[in-house]
Amino acid sequence: MAKASDKTTGGSWQQAGMATRCIHAGDTRDPATGAVMPPIHTAVTYARSGVDDHEGWVYARAGNPTRDALERCVAGLEGGARALAFASGMAATATVLELLDAGAHVIAPLDGYGGTFRILERLRPRSAGLQVSFVDCCDIGAIEAAIRPQTRLLWLETPTNPLLRIQDLGAACALARRHDILTVVDNTFATPVFQRPLEYGADIVMHSATKYIGGHSDVLAGLLVSAGDELGARLHGLRSMTGGVSSPFDSYLMLRGIKTLALRMERHAANAQAVAEYLAGHPRVRRVHYPGLPDHPQHALAARQMQGFGGMLSFAVEGGAAAARVFLERLEIFTLAESLGGVESLAGYPATMSHAAMPAAQRLAAGIGDDLVRLSIGIEDVADLLAAIGEALG
Incomplete structure (x- = not known):
């Protein structure tokens, strides 16, 4: 019989079917007790084993066992290197934008989610000098025509909200990669059950986990999944600095919701x-x-x-x-x-x-x-x- 510590990442489930992965990815069992669901760890600070040593958790803004279990699970579902849970989808979006230098140029869909439009159109041009072009991202030619020397981010959303238009992930990600542009895909509508953008070359997948991931209209949360470890580490550092982390209870609710996703x-x-x-x-x-x-x-x-x-x-x-x-x-x-x-x-x-x-x-x-x-x-x-x-x- 497998012990709780035998599987610690989502990797061993990558070849399984999606329903199986939703239940088992990341192996969320509690290694201390063998409980099939992890406990809700509410502690904010953790005892150190020495002045220079700790046991993996230091302070809740940087890491929490319940949130870590959720993040292993989500990384396994999307096939990513690292997942990060946030207090909301907009907190996740704002953290992605922190990757950019002041004055950078962003390309985004003209028919995307209103909250994304607000932060790109109203907030970040004022607070960070971002330049934003809203284009028809279903048209690869329109994306290419919008690229400038200072373009650093292509934000995709497919299907779009609310017109359910579909963007060609493979073509768009390949175009962005040729121009050394970071690609982020809002996968909220599809979920990893129906679409996995990292498989098409995206650098980051974003979810408003308030929606299908939670699935019961009782949790406010967001998720980011990175294709690579280095990018994931940068996002983790930015989240720790800005503080928009998912709470232990919300992390638990997402874990529970994913079981039936x-x-x-x-x-x-x-x-x-x-x-x-x-x-x-x-x-x-x-x-x-x-x-x-x-x-x-x-x-x-x-x-x-x-x-x-x-x-x-x-x-x-x-x-x-x-x-x-x-x-x-x-x-x-x-x-x-x-x-x-x-x-x-x-x-x-x-x-x-x-x-x-x-x-x-x-x-x-x-x-x-x-x-x-x-x-x-x-x-x-x-x-x-x-x-x-x-x-x-x-």
Whole structure:
């Protein structure tokens, strides 16, 4: 019988299936007791064995046993050298930007998450002199045209939030590497169950772990996974200096959520496919954005690059903004709320919620219209979800 200390990293599980890896990667058993789940270590400081020696943990900002167990697990899932857990997805994003010198140039998607837009458009140009170009990152030519001598970071997000557009990870990462540009991929929508960007040449994978990783709408957290040890060590040092670490309890909640991640993602995706197909045939729906539909512009790319199409979709309602608002007011089962990726279905109105910070002209130019509704499809019985949507559409 294997002892808890026999496997200490995610490496021995790399050839296993994803559901197996979600349960066993990183071997999160407690080596002291053999407990199959690690305890929640709340200590902030740790006794040293001598003036010049310590037992691996010194101070909670630098390391915590519960958080370390989570990070081993996540590194195993993404196939990375090192994972780091943060207090939020935005804390993770901010730490990545600390890698850059003042005045560096960043390329980011014009139709990405509103929180990323805010920090790149409003905060870091003022506080660090960053220059940012928002381009159509589904177009490799547009990315290449935006590259400058001072370009240091390519920020990708695929599928995008909220239009579910797909960026070619292999081509984009290869382009960035030729120009010595760091590539970061926001993998929140896909999760490592459906997409692993490091396999396509990305340097860093980012997650808002508040979403599918936690999966139960009860944890606020972010994750970074580095392809190499040196980059991981730099990010660890920056996190220790800036302090945006995940708490022990939140780390425990993420570990618990990951155990069912593969199972949940399968149900999220199956339900989303059914909802997308239903909406695509409904006369009150103008357009559906879901990569699992054959008429999605990047459907073939998504099928090659992903192992599933995910649980997020958006659609434009016939009748414009007024009709979209009526739909959201009438919709049952779905909760009108921020965020996504929990077991329960959520509905959102990007124009005033996730992308409210984006100027209207810029938002509309990115294709995020006033008639757009975003749905985070949960794991309820799909017949109930379809009935609720049909009733709300009228």
